[in-house]
Amino acid sequence: MKRNALLGAVIMLAVTSASEAAADGGTGPLGVTAVAVATPQTARIGALFTAEDAAAGRFVGEHFCTASVVRSPHHNLIATAAHCLEGAGEFVFVPGYRDGQAPYGVWKLDRVLLPEGWSKNQDEDSDVAFATLDERQAKGVEDVVGANRFATGAATGATPVTITGYPHDAEEPVRCTNRPTPHNPAQQRIACPGLTGGTSGSPWVNGNGQVVGVLGGHEQGGDTDDVSYSVVLGAEAAELYSAATADP
Numbered sequence: 001m002k003r004n005a006l007l008g009a010v011i012m013l014a015v016t017s018a019s020e021a022a023a024d025g026g027t028g029p030l031g032v033t034a035v036a037v038a039t040p041q042t043a044r045i046g047a048l049f050t051a052e053d054a055a056a057g058r059f060v061g062e063h064f065c066t067a068s069v070v071r072s073p074h075h076n077l078i079a080t081a082a083h084c085l086e087g088a089g090e091f092v093f094v095p096g097y098r099d100g101q102a103p104y105g106v107w108k109l110d111r112v113l114l115p116e117g118w119s120k121n122q123d124e125d126s127d128v129a130f131a132t133l134d135e136r137q138a139k140g141v142e143d144v145v146g147a148n149r150f151a152t153g154a155a156t157g158a159t160p161v162t163i164t165g166y167p168h169d170a171e172e173p174v175r176c177t178n179r180p181t182p183h184n185p186a187q188q189r190i191a192c193p194g195l196t197g198g199t200s201g202s203p204w205v206n207g208n209g210q211v212v213g214v215l216g217g218h219e220q221g222g223d224t225d226d227v228s229y230s231v232v233l234g235a236e237a238a239e240l241y242s243a244a245t246a247d248p
Contacts, residue, residue: 036173068164084129086114092106109133112129154233161190199221
């Protein structure tokens with residue numbers, strides 16, 4: 001379970017291929033996990049915290065999962081794993097979080113949307129979720145940090161993807177690029193070392209800036225740190241995205 005695993009090191013390097021990757025607008029060796037440099041693209045990805053004071057948008061304690069801003073008509077939507085948002089309480093999203101700082105503000109979650117397969121049965125093939133965020137200073141989060149397009153129906157492994165996420169024992173994100181492979185018809189997997197607790201919900205972003213996976217699914221993201229999973233984003237994810245982007 002990625003949410004509760006422990007981080008062994010702040011920087012994890014494990015070269016599994018000398019091939020060059022082209023995902024999320026960058027190049028680099030496949031299968032290497034390292035600290036993510038702060039860029040406009042990584043600013044769209046952030047950490048989820050429990051809200052200390054929801055009205056004031058303050059956060060407290062350790063971040064527990066990762067989420068990312070995805071395009072929506074109201075500029076207020078994040079995607080993550082369903083198992084990250086199943087608990088009670090109020091949560092906040094901190095895009096671009098580093099070293100205790102919130103450079104793009106603290107955004108309170110307003111409405112959580114879980115697929116029926118997860119809300120009824122906690123089906124690992126339904127482990128994806130969305131949340132809408134309250135505005136800050138009359139702006140949506142997408143207006144501040146931008147967003148990636150949420151894409152359903154992509155063929156698994158058609159291109160390499162880059163995963164960026166927040167291990168809960170680290171104060172900055174890590175990232176890894178590799179090519180996903182099928183695990184079964186409903187799940188995809190990727191070999192990236194050191195994606196430990198807290199990286200659940202991390203987006204799988206291809207070279208076209210599309211989110212084609214969300215770290216979660218099988219064993220809530222995987223029972224080892226070196227292999228991670230995502231549901232295949234198909235009809236259920238598309239239906240949930242439509243519900244999340246509909247007018248309130």
